[in-house]
Amino acid sequence: MRLQGRSVVVTGAAGAIGQETARQLLKAGASRLLLTDLPRSGVDAVAETLRDGHFEIASAEIDVADPAAFVDVLAEHQAFLGSIDVLVNVAGYWQIIDFVASDADQWDLMIRANLLTAISACHSVLPQMLTQGRGSIVNFASTAGEYGSIRPSAAYAAAKGGVIAFTKSLAREVSPRGVRVNAISPGPIDTPALKAASDEARAGAAARTLVGRLGLPADIASGVVYLASDESSFMTGAVLAVNGGSLL
Numbered sequence: 001m002r003l004q005g006r007s008v009v010v011t012g013a014a015g016a017i018g019q020e021t022a023r024q025l026l027k028a029g030a031s032r033l034l035l036t037d038l039p040r041s042g043v044d045a046v047a048e049t050l051r052d053g054h055f056e057i058a059s060a061e062i063d064v065a066d067p068a069a070f071v072d073v074l075a076e077h078q079a080f081l082g083s084i085d086v087l088v089n090v091a092g093y094w095q096i097i098d099f100v101a102s103d104a105d106q107w108d109l110m111i112r113a114n115l116l117t118a119i120s121a122c123h124s125v126l127p128q129m130l131t132q133g134r135g136s137i138v139n140f141a142s143t144a145g146e147y148g149s150i151r152p153s154a155a156y157a158a159a160k161g162g163v164i165a166f167t168k169s170l171a172r173e174v175s176p177r178g179v180r181v182n183a184i185s186p187g188p189i190d191t192p193a194l195k196a197a198s199d200e201a202r203a204g205a206a207a208r209t210l211v212g213r214l215g216l217p218a219d220i221a222s223g224v225v226y227l228a229s230d231e232s233s234f235m236t237g238a239v240l241a242v243n244g245g246s247l248l
Ligand SMILES: NC(=O)c1ccc[n+]([C@@H]2O[C@H](COP(=O)([O-])OP(=O)(O)OC[C@H]3O[C@@H](n4cnc5c(N)ncnc54)[C@H](O)[C@@H]3O)[C@@H](O)[C@H]2O)c1
Pocket: 011, 012, 013, 014, 015, 016, 017, 018, 036, 037, 038, 041, 062, 063, 064, 065, 089, 090, 091, 092, 093, 094, 112, 113, 114, 117, 140, 141, 142, 143, 185, 186, 187, 188, 189, 190, 191, 192, 193, 194
């Protein structure tokens, strides 16, 4: 029960990795969860399923990249949450896009979904975490942000690289005041985005790992629980690579 008594906010909670992350946070003892995702993402239904009659779970449908909306949602749930001990920024969006053929709307979407969500959510929770003098933030990077995207998605890679730089810089600013900021960097994970790829692309992604398989949402969620909990209390500004050794 590594997270017993903790209040946790999760973005992108209706997605494949977000749902499994929420499940593992509960399993690790998290006492209160606020799950957020875009309108029409179905996050309310996800919360209902996970709640199963006994867990303290609230949900909100908002665009997390809009800081005013996120601050409002936190204010609405302040009594429910009490403290904010952990923020997990799972929200993101990926698509294969030929860069030369791409346009400004597509770059905007990638930066907004992958980088602005993390910046906006961190900015919204930090006043309370700093007042508490404690907190743990887990941002979502990607191997694309560390090494460049293998399949065409340069704006996505730029946004995820931005998440890494943001995480390290923010750790420098706030960790001396008690708030740890880390990132998890998934490799190829068997989620709907990858399920839609061709058999050849999936086999290629699995073959690039040293363990010979695609990752599972549970592989990522357990890394998140570790970064969220006190077990990682000597880690901040770190990027936890969970990629099966795919880019060694
Ligand atoms: N699946 C992979 O192989 C893989 C690999 C590397 C990194 N990642 C990262 O892991 C995270 C989760 O990936 P996933 O496969 O579960 O994706 P997913 O698409 O299933 O889930 C992402 C969720 O984020 C939400 N979201 C997007 N923009 C948002 C916004 N502005 N406000 C609120 N919610 C927003 C989406 O609605 C969606 O439910 C993402 O950040 C992704 O970039 C995934």
